[in-house]
Amino acid sequence: MLSTKGYAAQAAGVPLAPWEFQRRELNPHDVQLDIIYCGVCHSDLHQARDEWGNGIFPMVPGHEIIGRVSKTGDHVKRFKVGDTVGVGCLVDSCRECDYCHDGLEQYCLKGNSQTYNGLEQDKKTPTYGGYSNMIIVHEDFVLHIPENLPLQGVAPLLCAGITTYSPLRHWKVGKGHKVAILGLGGLGHMAVKFASSFGAEVTMLSTSPSKEADARKLGAHKFVLTTHEESLNAVKGYFDFILDTVSAPHNYDLYLSLLKTDGVHICVGAPPAPTQIMGFNLIMGRKSLVGSLIGGLPETQEMLNYCGEHDIISEVEVIHMNYIETAYERMLKGDVRYRFVIDMATL
Numbered sequence: 001m002l003s004t005k006g007y008a009a010q011a012a013g014v015p016l017a018p019w020e021f022q023r024r025e026l027n028p029h030d031v032q033l034d035i036i037y038c039g040v041c042h043s044d045l046h047q048a049r050d051e052w053g054n055g056i057f058p059m060v061p062g063h064e065i066i067g068r069v070s071k072t073g074d075h076v077k078r079f080k081v082g083d084t085v086g087v088g089c090l091v092d093s094c095r096e097c098d099y100c101h102d103g104l105e106q107y108c109l110k111g112n113s114q115t116y117n118g119l120e121q122d123k124k125t126p127t128y129g130g131y132s133n134m135i136i137v138h139e140d141f142v143l144h145i146p147e148n149l150p151l152q153g154v155a156p157l158l159c160a161g162i163t164t165y166s167p168l169r170h171w172k173v174g175k176g177h178k179v180a181i182l183g184l185g186g187l188g189h190m191a192v193k194f195a196s197s198f199g200a201e202v203t204m205l206s207t208s209p210s211k212e213a214d215a216r217k218l219g220a221h222k223f224v225l226t227t228h229e230e231s232l233n234a235v236k237g238y239f240d241f242i243l244d245t246v247s248a249p250h251n252y253d254l255y256l257s258l259l260k261t262d263g264v265h266i267c268v269g270a271p272p273a274p275t276q277i278m279g280f281n282l283i284m285g286r287k288s289l290v291g292s293l294i295g296g297l298p299e300t301q302e303m304l305n306y307c308g309e310h311d312i313i314s315e316v317e318v319i320h321m322n323y324i325e326t327a328y329e330r331m332l333k334g335d336v337r338y339r340f341v342i343d344m345a346t347l
């Protein structure tokens with residue numbers, strides 16, 4: 001076993017603190033990487049505080065990982081020592097079911113292995129994430145990083161990027177569509193960049209008036225303050241799509257009223273409490289309320305290549321590892337511009 005340094009929550013809601021733990025020895029198809037940067041996703045906070053009720057502790061969060069390959073197993077073909085690579089939200093899956101065959105490992109029928117707060121495919125060994133100095137991952141779950149982009153800005157693409165790219169592609173959002181992005185945080189700011197890059201008319205729906213100028217710089221054509229009734233009324237029945245990235249419970253009925261007939265409200269934000277929805281708000285206007293989970297490995301590579309070709313990165317604030325609890329508190333207040341990324345040299 002290989003001794004690894006990280007930051008962990010020892011139990012639900014206990015502040016993260018330094019922790020040494022063991023990772024497996026390198027298998028023939030494994031890649032070992034020294035972690036350079038790790039993004040901070042709101043899912044890290046939800047899980048470290050066990051808000052979804054599925055926490056495995058001690059927990060080392062982090063699934064937006066950029067690292068340099070330090071060793072490769074004997075059979076590894078796609079990577080060599082010194083390569084800069086990425087690891088996202090998944091480190092394994094059954095590889096046999098229909099979804100795995102289609103590159104949709106996130107929907108693996110036998111249960112994928114999440115990068116942290118998950119289990120390896122033996123269904124007993126816990127996984128530990130990127131708030132650590134080193135990780136070992138099967139080469140099939142390691143991604144190539146475009147060479148022309150700054151690494152801090154690439155780390156968040158591994159979750160915030162793919163989670164917004166995937167549904168926009170699945171529902172073929174582009175030219176001629178009016179799309180609203182709900183919530184301007186880590187996911188929201190990537191959604192604005194992708195939706196405008198795909199040619200849609202993009203409106204930012206936000207609770208924070210102070211984010212308007214940034215939203216426009218990121219590519220939004222319009223900005224609507226959701227706490228201002230008149231501004232909301234002006235966009236009733238206006239949108240083809242809403243991409244909802246909000247992390248806290250909110251009023252879905254209100255946002256459904258902003259959709260056209262046949263409009264689609266896509267949930268990627270995962271609030272930790274259930275919400276009631278009035279069926280009539282779907283019925284009147286044949287509207288759809290749908291969801292989407294991260295993205296599979298082939299699509300994540302496609303998204304990274306797209307970002308390389310179109311110079312798309314995340315706007316980041318680089319932090320020290322010991323700033324993590326403050327970063328979480330700021331995230332809860334909506335004070336993220338627009339993704340915290342941990343410089344792992346500070347571990």
Ligand code: NAP
Nearest residue numbers: 042043183184185186187206207208247248269270293294
């Ligand atoms: P984040 O950076 O904290 O951004 C969330 C944004 O939502 C905030 O900046 C804020 O934007 C808005 N917001 C927060 N509380 C709100 C409230 N009560 N009412 C209305 N708006 C509110 O979080 P993130 O990292 O982007 O993650 C967002 C959510 O997506 C989390 O629940 C996370 O777990 C989930 N997630 C899901 C997937 C998936 O596969 N589906 C993957 C990754 C993350 P404004 O200031 O603009 O209002």
Ligand code: ZN
Nearest residue numbers: 041043159160
């Ligand atoms: Zn995430």
Ligand code: ZN
Nearest residue numbers: 094097100108
């Ligand atoms: Zn599978």
